Amino acid sequence: MSDKEVVRAMLRQFDPARELHVDRSRISPGSLMPPASARATGERRRLLAAAAAIVVLGGGAAAVAVHGADEPPPGSQAVYEGDGFRYGPIIEPMAFAQGAQITLPLKAAAYESQQGQYNHIGIISWNAVFDDEPGGNATIIRPQERDTWFDAQWVRRVVVKQLPPVFPNEQSRRYYQRHPNAHPIATTAPEVDDFNPGDQPAAAGPMPTTAADIVERIAEQPDPADPRAIVSLIADMSSIYLLPVEARTALIDRLTKTAGAEWIGLTTDRAGRAGIGVKVQAKEVTEILVFEPATGVLLAWDEVDRAGIIQGATLFVKAERTERVE
Known part of the structure; x- marks a missing residue:
């Protein structure tokens, strides 16, 4: 299945596009981008940024519930254009159920029983947010789908698909109707890059498989006691490795024992x-990771500023072993 089909299958009743009266094949994961609040003028980027919108309100954490993507922002009219819905769904906070945390030991992930020459990792990301004016009413977000296949020798293929732009509100959509040439992309065709053996990702090396490997990787961090260093390490590893259960267990165990990390349910x-x-919690941002409860596989990673504005979010949608490279 394509990434779009996989996301729609996972969304099920949560699908914010389920009531749209347009051809479903034209709705991309880009339509899932949550609205943004006021931003400073300029461009914002993060290496990995995607779709699990989680905000922090006061002392408690909150995820987001989707309420009718076909509902326009207040006072505006829903608009459907050539490639589908043009701005993100209407969302509101939904609190975490307090008190739950991952318990050890973890179970094996589905990919650990799969056979295949290639590891395949799929990420849906929103990693380019452009603001032409302060106030959040001239904002365009350019989402991507990124698939990586690699074998034991790091022979790799990376396919990046540019998704249709989305907007946080009707004002931004109208702004870019008036300025259609602002922040153009070079091409909408998928970008395919093939890498030879030894052309490892910058953060890569041999995949950590044991608790000792994880301890060594943590020790290599600039500040191993900083909980944000553990968060970044988990997110980075999840984007380039299919970590075995022993390595995931060691990461979860270390995160649980790190001062400043709080399970939020x-x-x-x-x-x-x-x-x-x-x-x-850090001075300027709150990092939030969401794990599959039984396996400790990372599902989502968010970075939220003090105003509750998402600075970056990542949704990890595929982790499998396969014989096919698409």
């Missing part, structure tokens, strides 16, 4: 998957 990510969240 059960939630549902933007793909409708049940998960357990943990947050790490």
